Amino acid sequence: MSASGRASRLTLRFLALGYLAALLAVPVAMVFYKTFEGGIGPAFDAVTTPSAQHAFWLTCLMVAIAVPLNTVFGIGLALALVRGRWRGKTLVSAIVDLPFAISPVVVGLALILVYGNAGWIGTWFAENGIRVIFSTPGMVLATIFVSLPFVVREVVPVLREIGVEQEDAARTLGASPAQTFRRITLPAIRWGVAYGVILTTARALGEFGAVAVVSGKIEGQTETLTLFVEQRFQAFDLAGAYAASVVLALLALAVIGTMTLLDRRKEA
């Protein structure tokens, strides 16, 4: 290896690490640093106010509804897209990617158009006394919408990769379609599902734009953790904003940790 070769290799490495540090590691570390600058006490106080607690539980609720629904739907649709023989697959596959393509703010506005008091489905809900927009149902819809493609997109390539041979073998050995799915297909795609669930959860936890538009941002009522962070920030309560951000980050880490543990246990 020549000296110039080594130099360019080191430069490249320095650039890559510098890029990561400047854009990811340093800002995240700063948030943690700022949060615990004054010790754990003030940070703890900032995230245990009634509106902070409400925001925490509302975010958990969004995740608890959106993630299971999108996981079941995602696996089902991935199976239909890969294994099914039907017309319009390309179109459906493209529609699934819409949430990637459309800005979350537009998603929020679109939901208001349909489910708002003047919208065509919204009118029906309003007549039956159900409030969708500026309320939890609308926020759940927005969260589901923006986090929809992840499980499908992670599972489709894995299904393609494993092929149908193992499933055919299970069938000839007497397994019903349900048994084949549970004992053969699901274990084979579990890494794809796990990764899809992590991404879906991360997206549901962190969603801001769409939820901000449909929620009306009513403190203590329709405020998720991300909205709470922004609201604290706007109110010049930087400590509260930082502390809530740390809670968000810890939630995401907890999800990744749980998935890893679950999978390890299954393998053992």
Added chain:
Amino acid sequence: MAIDVRNVSKSFNGFQAIEDVTLHVPDGLLTALLGPSGGGKSTLLRVIAGLERPDAGEVLFSGQAVTDLPAQERGVGFVFQHYAAFKHMTVRDNIAFGLKIRKRPKNEVRERVDELLALVHLGGWAGRYPAQLSGGQRQRMALARALAVQPRVLLLDEPFGALDATVRKELRDWLRKLHDEVHVTTIFVTHDQEEALEVAQQVAVINEGRIEQTGTPDDLYERPANPFVMGFVGPVSRLGETWVRPHDIEILEDAEDGAQQALVERVARVGFEVRVETVLGDGTPVPILVTRQQADELELTAGQIVWLRVHRAREFAPS
């Protein structure tokens, strides 16, 4: 259990995979479906297994129609070319799969799996995962898995196609012996004529979605129904309108009645046989197979003029 396929057709997106196929597989026999790739033999096997639904025709097991029965209710054992091993299960769990689905008592499952592990010589490998096995071991595991549920018929789709030559030969002999012990009606798909003729008791030659001929290996080799079968099951030399096996041509040093003059172009000694490439006066190449002894007696060399006498030549009516 005898199997009957009656007038079965199947197409995929406009491609006719098999067309009006009728086949009788006698009880207890080892039958080969032989033919070139893409000829429809795998499709026929999958129709018998219930993995594909025929567009037309019927499949009967012991005289009973099973055409509408899904694969999981047909009681077949199926072995795939690429093993279809359940990658997330150990060898033991792979073999036990069908028994567990049938909810057999745990003791019975363990005993049966132990028996099968011994039968396929994988006794020490029960706790391994398929990724830790060689191709030959994986295919033996797949066979044990198929046999575990005591299938009424064993179906093998190019079972040795992905293995190297030595292992293929070994497994082929082993399958033959296994069949002598277990006596289950067996159908296997292959494109290797040597494999089919050596292992099977009955061979059906399939080409372009149709059965060209069904018979014993001897029938096909000695009494082929058409030029395709003759050419597919063994080597062929053509002299005008007659077709002849290269080992049925006798080489003479002197002119004789009915013998044709030819020029020796090349003499290749391959093991115990000698391949002699000759050309007739009109330029037709005629490959001939002789034994080493015959070649030595004739002192065959390139450039020599010889006379050819044809034994057991065949002429086929134009189709």
